Amino acid sequence: MNIELKTAAAYIRVSTDDQTELSPDSQIKLIRQFAKQHGYIVPKEFIFRDDGLSGKFADKRPGFIQMIANAKQDPPPFSAVLLWKFSRFARNQEESIFYKSIIRKKGIEVLSVSEPIIEGPFGSLIERIIEWTDEYYCIRLSGEVKRGMTEKVERGGAVSIPSFGYDIIDKKYVINEDQAPLVKKIFSDFLNGKGIIPIAKEFNAMGIKTNRGGRWENRTIEYILRNPVYIGKIRWNPKRRTRRNYDDPDIMIVDGIHEPLIDTATFEQTQALLADIKKKYRPYTHNEVKREYMLHGLVKCSSCGASLGIIGNRSNPALQCVKYTHGKCGTSHYVNLKKINSIVIDGIAIAFESMNYDLIVKHDESTAPEIDTESLIAKDQLKLRRVKEAYEDGVYTLAEYKESKEQIEEHIKALSRVREQRQNDIEDIKANFVEKNKNAIATLRDPSVDESIKGELLRSFVDHIVFFNNTGEVRIYFFE
Ligand SMILES: [Zn+2]
DSSP: OSSSSSSEEEEEOTTOOOOTTTOHHHHEEEEEHHHHHTTTTTGGGGGGEEEEEOOOGGTTTTTHHHHHHTTSSSOSSOSEEESSSSGTTTEEEEEHHHHHEEEEEEEEEEESSSOOOOOOOHHHHHHHHHHHHHHHHHHHHHHHHHHHHHHHHHOOOOSOOOTTTTEETTTEEEETTTTTHHHHHHHHHTTTTTOHHHHHHHHTTTOOOOSSSSOHHHHHHHHTTTOOOOTTEEEEOOOSSSSSSSTTTTTTTEEEESOOOOOOOHHHHHHHHHHHHHHHHOOOOTOOOOEEEEEEEETTTTTTTTBEEEOTTSSEEEEEEEEHTOOOOOSSSOOHHHHHHHHHHHHHHHOHHHHHHOOEOOOOTTTTOOOHHHHHHHHHHHHHHHHHHHHHHSOOOOOOOOOHHHHHHHHHHHEEEEEEEEHHHHHHHHHHHHHHHHHHHHHHHHHTHHHHHHHHHHHHEEEEEEEETTEEEEEEEEEE
């Protein structure tokens, strides 16, 4: 008896054009025998049948559809589908490939109990042919659509709605005489030092709309400044939609057949200036920013998870959810900076005192991944129910039932021991952690210590802090 008892589904279908047809009950009987020999349990609720169908319902196969729907669950409730014959799975090869590829993606095998699994090199060769065919089948349709577009791009044709400054006439880019001077103005204003936002504001003030009918924003202006269509080229990504990811390696830029609006030198100067600006204003990373307050970037909004940023003036600084400031989070998380500083420091002191705190233990990648004892125990408990069912259904003898029950229970005990050991380990780690970091509290409270030094210190053991606006409390997540 195998301890790794797996769950399988059975699919039963009666074929009217098979001379050697077995009754549904006989099919179930053979499937059950096979399951027993190969360590599978077939619970009653996973026996799907399409027998006794006639007339217009013969096409529908409700049992089959239900089986596929179950297989698509995450995680799937069974690891194999058992059939009397492969021909019962689907009615033609196309259907078979289609559904097999769906359930194979979930790691589910399709096994016939009367046709042998082919072992050895030929078996794996056939496997690979099947997989290759599956894949071919799935990508064929979308591939044909993309191939058509790629060819069009390679011929220099227009594949999307026109860029501002052009119309598409007879599938070709033709200069729009009203918009062309505006495109030239964007490039020359930008190179003359006008900012992207002022350019957008001016266009909106003049009542000009984008080609999608919208208002101008910094990103729509930037999109124009970066679009090689204006030097007579076509940019297109055959793999994915990348409207504003200008660095995607799959982007194709090919010569178009349309008239440029901008000369190449101007375009290149523009790209260089854009790169300069990006460098100057790129978001600060952890190491290079000089933080003028110790909680910089550490405190998160309890509603949306965004960081709280500093607002207010020098004499009365406060933190607020950055998304709230931009109208994208519904709940204000305003808190006076001095106040939250002391809430955080007190919070750390209380956490260390009580030893009741959240510690994120970051594993180094060389160690084995931790096993999830909780879910393994839950799985074993399910197995216990399954073997009981198998015994009640007469698939297992009493002796077999007892044996597998004992094995599973033994396994649960072993897992529980692992869980307990880990609990003890965590207590030890937490105690060490407090010992190592408790001196930080005095430094954080010392008014003569620079805020940036306090910030560095805090970041050496605090991962992040969540501020709850409704209670005014914080939750501190430490890391080891
Ligand atoms: Zn928020």
